[in-house]
Amino acid sequence: MNDRSESLTRWISRRIQPGQIVKYTGGGGDFIDDARMERLLHETGEPDKEQVKDIVAKSLAVETLSLKETALLLAVKDPDTRAELDRAALAVKKKVYDNRIVTFAPLYLGNYCVNDCLYCGFRTSHPGARRKVLSAEEIREEAGVLAGKIGHKRLIVVYGEHPQNDTEYMERSIKTIYGVKEKTRHGYGQIRRVNVNAPPLSIEDLIRLREVGIGTYQVFQETYHHSTYRRMHPSHTVKGDYQWRLYSMHRAFDAGVDDVGLGALFGLYDWRFEVLGLVAHSHELEARFGIGPHTISFPRLEPAANSAVTKNSPYRVNDEDFLRLITVIRLAVPYTGMIITARETPRIRSLSLDRGITQTDASTRIGIGGYSDATRTQDQDRQQFLLGDTRSLDELIREFAQRGLITSFCTAGYRCGRTGKCIMDLLRTGQEGKFCKLNAVLTFREWIDDFASEETQAAGERVLDAEIDEIRRMLPAVYPQFIEYYERIKNGERDLYF
Ligand code: SF4
Numbered sequence: 001m002n003d004r005s006e007s008l009t010r011w012i013s014r015r016i017q018p019g020q021i022v023k024y025t026g027g028g029g030d031f032i033d034d035a036r037m038e039r040l041l042h043e044t045g046e047p048d049k050e051q052v053k054d055i056v057a058k059s060l061a062v063e064t065l066s067l068k069e070t071a072l073l074l075a076v077k078d079p080d081t082r083a084e085l086d087r088a089a090l091a092v093k094k095k096v097y098d099n100r101i102v103t104f105a106p107l108y109l110g111n112y113c114v115n116d117c118l119y120c121g122f123r124t125s126h127p128g129a130r131r132k133v134l135s136a137e138e139i140r141e142e143a144g145v146l147a148g149k150i151g152h153k154r155l156i157v158v159y160g161e162h163p164q165n166d167t168e169y170m171e172r173s174i175k176t177i178y179g180v181k182e183k184t185r186h187g188y189g190q191i192r193r194v195n196v197n198a199p200p201l202s203i204e205d206l207i208r209l210r211e212v213g214i215g216t217y218q219v220f221q222e223t224y225h226h227s228t229y230r231r232m233h234p235s236h237t238v239k240g241d242y243q244w245r246l247y248s249m250h251r252a253f254d255a256g257v258d259d260v261g262l263g264a265l266f267g268l269y270d271w272r273f274e275v276l277g278l279v280a281h282s283h284e285l286e287a288r289f290g291i292g293p294h295t296i297s298f299p300r301l302e303p304a305a306n307s308a309v310t311k312n313s314p315y316r317v318n319d320e321d322f323l324r325l326i327t328v329i330r331l332a333v334p335y336t337g338m339i340i341t342a343r344e345t346p347r348i349r350s351l352s353l354d355r356g357i358t359q360t361d362a363s364t365r366i367g368i369g370g371y372s373d374a375t376r377t378q379d380q381d382r383q384q385f386l387l388g389d390t391r392s393l394d395e396l397i398r399e400f401a402q403r404g405l406i407t408s409f410c411t412a413g414y415r416c417g418r419t420g421k422c423i424m425d426l427l428r429t430g431q432e433g434k435f436c437k438l439n440a441v442l443t444f445r446e447w448i449d450d451f452a453s454e455e456t457q458a459a460g461e462r463v464l465d466a467e468i469d470e471i472r473r474m475l476p477a478v479y480p481q482f483i484e485y486y487e488r489i490k491n492g493e494r495d496l497y498f
Helices: 003-013 019-025 034-043 049-060 067-074 079-097 136-150 167-178 203-211 226-232 242-246 248-254 271-289 308-312 319-332 346-353 393-402 420-428 432-451 454-474 479-490
Strands: 100-108 154-158 193-197 260-263 295-297 337-340 359-361 406-408
Touching: 019 242, 019 248, 034 067, 034 271, 049 067, 049 079, 049 319, 067 271, 067 319, 079 319, 100 136, 100 393, 100 432, 136 167, 154 167, 167 193, 167 203, 203 248, 226 242, 242 248, 248 260, 248 271, 260 271, 271 319, 319 337, 319 346, 337 346, 393 406, 393 432, 393 454, 406 432, 406 454, 432 454, 432 479, 454 479
Parallel strands: 100 154, 100 359, 100 406, 154 193, 260 295, 295 337, 337 359
Antiparallel strands: none
């Protein structure tokens, strides 16, 4: 073994800290009870009208559904009842998030990885993958395009599990991104919230990320089904440890990172089981920490280079079931943010909006260095999967505005302490809307002035007029200060928020 592979082996051997699993499990099993979840799925019959009515009432009261109630929704076959559930999902979204939608861009910082997940083009045993880690200068360039030319304010930065992407690299790259400030048409652009999609980390490493000011910390379990998890993630790899991954969010809370994002890769196992897994995970976090997931993601398995699993999986989720799972998750965990990404086609993204999606990406490039290199089109050896929707942020925002939705670039919450339990309580009681409505209008004004095309501006102004009118009527006490901020933003000031 040469020096390089010896140090890599040492690095890998130190990744998992058994004490930081036992802390939560007591050395026993975890909170995902496969047998019970399978029973619920196979033994739950179609609910009657009264049952559906009661469950929907609970969702509309922004209460998390039980696994049994979720299984009942999953068992609905009647087309009329399914349509009723779709309408209820949208009503829940409107109650909690009103007509706001949040946009972000993913930024892949490197594609080195020590793991060997069978469904991934970046896995260590894929010889064709071209590997790269962005330097500080390259990160500045990427963030400069995102903040200064496209107009994003939020990123999800994505790190592989590898010493080249270790915690020190994460800290440095996040600081670099926050340091970017680019001149725009009327003001300046900045990335104001860096969410992180990273491998499971120790409590100590998570404290370091908290200290550089991360937003949401995402770790997707991929599949909650234990034996499928074992099959997909070879046991000699770090990712082969199901519980180290499952308790990532527990460690995050213990590190003081209280906005966490759950997710499953739909298509590895029965999608209905994964929905129950996400709900069970939400219950566990609520019970232990008093806070559920800030967001839930549900990417679908996509064909990946050199991966037979992605092409032949018997569990690939068709469009109809995909839309159903969105509806059921929205009803089961009513307060959570729900993210759909550009993996999906414009048609599916549009339909998902009617079922309560709250966040989406736009102008997306997932090839490493793809934002600043405009010549680089989709490239399977340099990205994890191919995109289904390559529309620009401007195009997407125009569609939203034409549907009466306001795109919020608000990032005030975590910067003034409205995170974790505080934000959860505000969401559950509908009060978050007050801050969010004001900040959505202020940040949308900024974006329109700095980045919108003429056509998008026209659609955006109509939404802004309607929102301002509503604020004047519904929030008279804050209206004078709000309108003062609004005028200052029109005159080129930036980053004013409530
Ligand atoms: S899914 Fe993630 S951990 Fe697994 S091989 Fe791909 S990049 Fe690595």
